[in-house]
Amino acid sequence: MSPMTRREFVQGAALAPLALQSLSLEGKAPPTDRFDIVVAGAGHNSLITAAYLAKAGYRCLVLEGRPRIGGCVKTAETTLRGFKHDTCSSAHNSIFDNPLMRDDELKLGDYGLEYIYPDPVIHRPFPDGSYITQWRDLDRTVAEFAKFSKKDAAAYRRMMADYENIAPVFDAVTFAPIGFGKSLNDRLAEHPKGKFWQRRLAMSAWDIIRDTFEDDHCRAFMLASPWSNQPAQFPMTGRTAYGPFQQQLHSRPLPKGGSGELTQSLARFIQAHDGVILTNKSVQRLIVENGKCVGVECEDGSAYRAEKAVLSTIHVKDLVNMAPRELWGDDFLDGVNTWQADYQAFETDYAMTEPPKYPVQGGTLSSVHTELMSTPERALRFAYDYAINAVDVDEPPLHVICCSIADPSRAPAGMHTVKVLGYQPYDLKEGPQHWDVIKDRVSDANLKYLRQFAPNLTDDKILARIVHSPLDIERQNPMNWHGSIHAGSTGPAQSGAMRPMPGWAQYRMPVPGLYQTGATTYPGGSVTGAPGRNAAVVMLKDFGTSIEEVLRKKA
Template identity: 55%
Template sequence: MTEQFDIVIAGAGHNSLITAAYLGMAGYSCLVLEARSIIGGDTMTEELTLPGFLHDTCSTTHAIFLQSPVWSKQELPLAEYGLEYIHADPASHVVFPDGTYITQWLDIDRTCEEIAKFSRKDAETYRKMMTEWRSVSPIFNNIRYTPAGWSKPLAEELATHPMGGIWLRRQALSAWDIIHASFEDWHVKSWLLWFAEGTMQPGERPGTGTLAYSFVGGRQRNGWVIPKGGSWSLPQALRRIVEKHGGTILTNQPVNRLILEHGRCVGVETETGEQFRARYAVVSSIHVKHLVDMAPPEAWGETFLYGAETYKPGRSMFVTHYATSEPPLFTVAGGTLPVVGAGVAQTPERQLRISEHFQHGTVGMDAPVLLVLTPSVEDSSRTPAGKHMVKVISVHPYELREGPEQWDTIKTEVAARDLEELRKYAPNLTDEKILAAEIRSPLDLERINRHNWHGSCHGGDLSPAQVETLRPVPGYAQHRMPIPGLYQTGSTTHPGGSVTGGPGRNAAIVLLKDLGRDFHEVVHS
C-alpha cells in the first residue's frame, strides 16, 4: 500500500479501535491492521458450533465498560452507532455443593433476602459493603481511566474520602482476607470469593482487596450486562465510528516487523512483506512477549527486555461452547431458573486450591469451579428460534507437567467433567439437548489468538509486579515505548484485561498530548 496514514495501529481489538476512534475524532487518518479475518480481538462473536449460534469467543459481559467515560459519557457515540446493552436480572445465580444457592437480583433487598437464608448478619454486612463501595468506587474508576502515573497517588486521592485510611488498607489486603474476616457463613464466603476471582486473579493474593467489592458490586448495580447481539457489537460499533472519521481497517494483515529509520518507528511490515508507513506514530496492541521480537534487541534497551522476559501470563481459562435446544435450568425452590450468568462455587477451600494447580501444573477435575453463561436467555438474536448457546468456563494452567501439548490429549475429558458437574444443578441439560460443542483449552486459546499468550485472555497477570506504573514494564507504563514513535495499548498496559476500554482511551490521551492536542478539547469539540 503506497498511501501513508497519520497513525498506523497494529491490532483491532476493542482497545485499539477505541484509540483509533479518538484519534479520528481529532482529525488524524488511521489505518488499523488486524491479523485475523475478523476484528475484535477477545471481544469477538462467532459461529463456533452450528450456523446461527453466535458464541462469544472470550468476553461476554461488559460490566466494567459501563462505568467508563467512553460509554457513560458517550465520549464515543457508541449508542448512536448501534451498541445496546441488556441488564440481565437475575444478576447471577450461584450454587453450592450441598444443593443450596444464592440468586442475586438488581433489587438489593431481594439479594439480601437470599443471603439471609444463611445469615442475617451477613446480609446486613453485604448491604453495608455495597454502600461503602459505591461511595469510593469513583476514585478507583478515575485511576483506571487515567494514564498510569498521571493521577495523584492513591493515598492522596483517598485522603479526600471519609473512609480513605480504611480503603487504603483494604486495597492492600487480599480479597479473601476481607471476605473471611467480614462474613460468617461459608456459603456467603464462597459466593463472594467466586465473584472476586472473576478477573482471573487469585483471591488470596495481597493487593486484590477491592475485588471483594468491585465484581459483585458491578453485578449488583447493573446486572449481568451483555451487549445485544454478542460481544462483537462493541468492536462493530467502534468500526463504524473509525470509518466515519476516515479511518481504514484491514483484516488478514499479521504484523511481524517494525520499520525503524534513524532509531524511530515509522511503520510496520506484515508477514507477506507489505509495508505500511505512518506520518506521526505507530500504535501496537501486540503482546509484549511478541513485540520485542519485531525489532533488534538494542532498540529496546536492557530495562524493557528484562521486563518482557519476566512478564508473567497469570491464570488461563478452559472453555466449552455448546449449542443447545434449551438453557440450563437450575433447580430452585418451587421450580427451575434460567439465567444469563451462573456459577458453581464449591467451597472456599476448593476455590483457594486453584492456585496450587497452577503452581504444580496439574488439572484439578474434582469439584470444578465453574462460570456458566447463557446470553440467549435474554438475547434471542444470538441463536435460531427456541435454541440456546451456553459457555462453560473453568480455570486451569496452560503449563502442565507434561507440557502444554498435553491439553490436546485431555481436553475432551476435562470438558466432560465440567458438564457432569453442571448437570448436578441443571439436570435438564442431557445429551439429547446438546446439539454441538466446541472445546477450547488454554493452548487452543493461544493458537486462535496469539495475544492470548499462554492461554491468558487478560494480557498477562495483574500481580503487584505487573500493575499500573509497572505494566507492561517499569518506566514504560505510559504507552510510550523505548522506540520513539511507537506506542502500546491493549491489555498489556494499564489497567489491564477485561472489557474496560481503559487502555485504548489512556493511549489516546498520551498520544494526543504528544501531538500537541488536548484530549478533552477533542472530545468536547
C-alpha cells in the first residue's frame, strides 16, 4: 500500500469514537448540588489544585470543555484501536521535583498511577553515523562523551555536580508561589556558589555550551532541546544548558498505560473525595455578582455556582472575554494584549509494527526517546526560522518517542506507537490556515529525515498515521494558543513575577473570587504540576488554612 493510500485508509478507520479511558465522566450535576469550588478546565494543573482542595474538604466541581479530561496530559487511540497515543506530552520528568511526587503527598499510586523510568534516557544519533546515548548511569553517559573528547566528558560530569548542588534552590522557588518564601536572588545570595549561578543564569545557553564543550557532537547533544522554551543564543537562557542533568537524575518517566494516567488518577482522587467532573462543558462566561466571581456559565446554557471560589485554567487570551472588560483593569489587559506565543510543535503519530532501530556499534538500539539535532548551527538557526515564519525541513530537529518500547501495554502485542515531534512556526506567510494544505508534506519530510537514522521504518512497517500541524494542536486545546507548547513564551517578559502579568503572579485574578492556574501562570508550562500545587497553596491560605495542615489530616 502506498503511504498516501495507507493514510486515507487510516483516517477512515482511526477516527471512530474510542473509549480508552475507564472513567465515565459524562453526566449532570444535580441542580440542587452545592459546590465550594467550580473549576473551569481539566488539565493536570487544575486537577492537582482541585485534588488538594478536595483533600481539604472543599467540594469541587470540575468542568472540562472537551469530551475527555486531561488537556495536554491525555492518551487516546487516535490511529487504530489498541494503539494508545499520548496526544501531547509523554515525558514527566519535571513533575518529579514537585512535592506532590517527591513526597508522594496525594498517594496517587492508590488511584492507579505507576511510572516507568526508561533507560537509556535519550539517544542522539548524528548524520555522520556517530551517536551519544544518555544512560541513567552517569559513568556510562560520561563514557559516551569521552568517545569524542576527554575534556567534554569531564565537563559533563562537572556540570552534573554543579546542577545537583543547586537543584534544591531551583526547586524551592519553582514549587512555591511568588512571595511565599525567599526569592531566587535571596537564595542565591546565601548560597556558596550563588555568584557562579547568577552569572550562569544571565548568560545564554549557547555561550555556556560553546565555552564548556569543544566537540560539536557534544555541543549538539547539549543543545538538542529546542523545545526548552527559548532560543539557545538568547540571554538569560543559561539554565537550559543544564536541562540534560534533570533527566540524568530522573530519567524521562512515563506513566504506565499512557501520559493520561496522571490526569486519570487525579480525577479518581477528586471523585473519591466527593468531587464531580463533567465533560463537554465549555465555560463561556464568568458569573459576577456585586463585583465577585460566583460561578460560570457553559456553552450549553448550564450554569454552576461556587460558594467559595472559581478556579480557571482557561487561557488568559480567552478568559478576559468572559467578564466585562472594566473588571480586569488596564494593566491586566495590557499583559494579555502583549502575550507572546512560544515554540510551536508539529506532531505525527504512527501505529507501527516495529520501533525505530538506530544503528550502534554491534547492532541497533531502540530508545523510548531519541532526538535528532544534526549540528550546533542547526540549533541556532531555529530562532531565525521562527522569526521569519519559515517552515524549514532541512535536517529538521526531531524528537522521536516510542513509549511502547518500555511500556508494551501501549500497543497490541509486538506493535508500537511512535510520535515524531518537530518544531515549525504557527504563523505562515500565507496565514496559519495554510497548514491544512502543507501538513502532510511536512510530515513526509520529517519521516524521510528520520529514515536516515532508522532505516528500518519502511512503508510496510507503518499501519497508520495522524498528522497534527501547529494549527491542529491549537484546535485540540485552546490552551495551546497559536500552537504554543507551553501556552505562551517563557522569555523574561512572561516569566517569574511577570507570568501571566506583572502584579498578578500569585494565582489571584483581578476579579475577586476568581483564581487562575495552568501553563499561563507561574512558573509556566510542561508537566511540572507547579502551577497546580502553588495555586492550592495560595487558595488554602486565603481560606484560612495551609497545605501543610491539609496534608497532616488523615485521609
